[in-house]
Structure formats: structure tokens, C-alpha cells
Amino acid sequence: MNKENSSSKVTTPRPTREGQGGGSILENRPALKAEIDRVAEVAGYLWQKGWAERNGGNITVNITQHVDDEIRHMPPISDVLPIGTTLPHLRGCYFYCKGTGRRMRDLARWPMQNGSVIRILDDCASYVIIADEVVMPTSELPSHLAMHNYLIESGSRYKASLHTHPIELVAMSHNKGMLRPGVMTRLLWSMIPETLAFAPLGLGIVPYELPGSVRLAEATLRQIRDYDVVMWEKHGVCAVGQDIMDAFDQVDVLNKAANIYMCAKSMGFTPDGMTDDAMREVQDVFKLPKKRPC
Numbered sequence: 001m002n003k004e005n006s007s008s009k010v011t012t013p014r015p016t017r018e019g020q021g022g023g024s025i026l027e028n029r030p031a032l033k034a035e036i037d038r039v040a041e042v043a044g045y046l047w048q049k050g051w052a053e054r055n056g057g058n059i060t061v062n063i064t065q066h067v068d069d070e071i072r073h074m075p076p077i078s079d080v081l082p083i084g085t086t087l088p089h090l091r092g093c094y095f096y097c098k099g100t101g102r103r104m105r106d107l108a109r110w111p112m113q114n115g116s117v118i119r120i121l122d123d124c125a126s127y128v129i130i131a132d133e134v135v136m137p138t139s140e141l142p143s144h145l146a147m148h149n150y151l152i153e154s155g156s157r158y159k160a161s162l163h164t165h166p167i168e169l170v171a172m173s174h175n176k177g178m179l180r181p182g183v184m185t186r187l188l189w190s191m192i193p194e195t196l197a198f199a200p201l202g203l204g205i206v207p208y209e210l211p212g213s214v215r216l217a218e219a220t221l222r223q224i225r226d227y228d229v230v231m232w233e234k235h236g237v238c239a240v241g242q243d244i245m246d247a248f249d250q251v252d253v254l255n256k257a258a259n260i261y262m263c264a265k266s267m268g269f270t271p272d273g274m275t276d277d278a279m280r281e282v283q284d285v286f287k288l289p290k291k292r293p294c
């Protein structure tokens with residue numbers, strides 16, 4: 001929702017890694033670079049799918065596992081900034097974050113000009129930007145970081161969080177009946193067996209809250225305990241995954257099912273959907289997990 005865009009740069013001169021005689025944080029760090037390349041690849045898919053109008057959507061990835069001593073000693077290039085909430089499990093963690101107001105289609109080509117690396121400070125309530133440029137993180141940072149905090153707390157190995165605006169899923173969220181517990185999950189699972197297989201936890205529902213708010217973060221957190229993908233009513237979805245491709249894939253298969261439902265409806269009939277027995281068989285034969293696998 002932030003109006004900042006890629007042409008509105010920070011006006012006061014700010015130090016950058018470049019200014020300190022350093023190049024990009026990605027230089028000579030192939031594992032970190034591969035992570036950011038995956039983010040850029042997914043950002044391109046989001047744009048191609050029509051889910052990322054203007055600055056729509058955001059991505060954060062916990063990159064702490066790639067952090068070395070040199071990174072730990074990098075001086076901040078921003079002021080100390082508040083998260084808006086206190087997240088005790090994030091002390092000393094590092095995240096790549098899409099910039100607020102930045103476009104996915106730009107991030108796909110220039111990830112380090114349209115996103116930045118942040119360090120969470122010891123108070124667990126604030127952060128600084130450390131690389132490569134002073135790109136202010138997404139306005140949905142409270143929701144993203146609250147989810148990462150929960151993932152760490154619960155011992156999960158998931159590292160990525162995605163928020164996007166998938167057209168058919170958002171359209172379905174405009175119907176009150178669809179938002180009743182379990183209704184959308186059952187309907188989407190019943191459209192095609194693969195939805196059940198690749199989004200086995202289904203879709204959680206978060207009633208409408210103001211974008212970027214701590215209330216939205218708290219409501220998201222309540223649902224992310226049970227679901228990898230949650231619907232933000234009349235807004236979009238939020239998903240977590242082992243990496244950003246995993247989070248994207250889960251949204252993609254759910255939205256594909258929504259699209260099949262919509263196609264049947266626009267052909268003039270309500271699709272039958274797979275039977276409960278057929279769905280149970282898929283769950284049993286493929287031994288689908290009922291909770292987050294790792």
C-alpha cells in the first residue's frame with residue numbers, strides 16, 4: 001500500500017556497501033546468491049501470472065544460515081528501525097526483504113536494488129539495513145517476521161515467506177460462504193488430485209484486516225500454526241515454505257484449483273468435485289502429511 005516506488009529514492013545521501021569500498025553482499029557467497037536468485041525467479045513468475053500489479057506482494061527469506069563473520073560485522077547503512085512488535089526468536093537473525101513500494105517485475109531483474117538485507121537487533125523489536133542499499137523493507141514486515149518467529153520457535157526448517165495477490169483465490173474470498181471454516185479447502189482440494197497432494201494442509205482464513213498492520217500479523221500468526229497458506233480476505237494470500245519456490249508452488253496449485261472452479265462456473269455449471277472417498281484415497285495412498293512436515 002506504500003506509495004514509495006522505484007523512482008522515489010532516499011534523498012539524503014546514505015552510505016552503501018559500495019560506499020564502504022565493498023561490492024554486493026552476494027559476491028563470493030554462492031549459496032546466498034543462489035537463494036536470492038531463487039527469489040528473483042519467483043518474483044518474475046508472480047508478475048507473469050498477473051498476481052503482482054505495481055508493487056503488489058512481498059517476499060522475505062531467513063538467510064541467517066548463510067551469514068559469516070564478515071556479514072556479522074557489517075556496519076548498518078540505515079537508522080535503527082522499529083518492527084512494530086517484539087519477536088524473541090529473531091535475535092541476531094538476518095533476512096532478505098523485498099522493498100516497500102518496489103515492483104516484483106523490477107526485483108526479478110535487480111533483486112539487490114529492490115530489496116535489502118536486514119539484521120534483527122538484540123531487543124528483538126528493531127532492525128537495521130546492512131546491504132546492499134538503503135531499500136526500506138516491505139510494509140508487511142510485521143506479518144512476515146511474526147511468521148518467521150513462529151517457524152523458528154516451533155523448530156521448523158522453513159525459511160521463506162511470500163505474500164501475493166492471486167486473482168482467482170482473492171475473487172473467491174469475496175463470498176462469505178467460502179470463508180466458513182474448511183469450505184474453501186475442501187472445494188479446492190476436490191478440483192484436481194494434485195491440489196490435495198501439493199497443498200496438503202489446505203488454506204487458512206484470515207478475516208479482513210488493514211494491510212501492513214500488527215492486527216493482520218497477529219491474525220496471520222494464529223492461522224499459520226496449522227496452514228502453510230492463508231487467505232487474507234479480499235486482499236491476497238500469505239504462504240510459508242522451505243524456500244521461496246516451495247511457498248510459491250503451494251499458492252500456485254491452490255490458485256490453479258480456484259481457476260478450474262471458475263472455468264466450470266463460467267461454462268454454466270457447478271463442478272461436481274472429487275468425492276470424499278476419492279480424496280481420502282489420495283491422502284492414504286500418498287501418505288499426505290496433516291501437519292507441517294519440517
Ligand code: 13P
Binds near residue numbers: 001055058101211
Ligand atoms: P509493499 O510494497 O510494502 O511490499 O506492499 C505490497 C503489498 O502487497 C501490501 O499488502
Ligand code: ZN
Binds near residue numbers: 056163211
Ligand atoms: Zn498485498
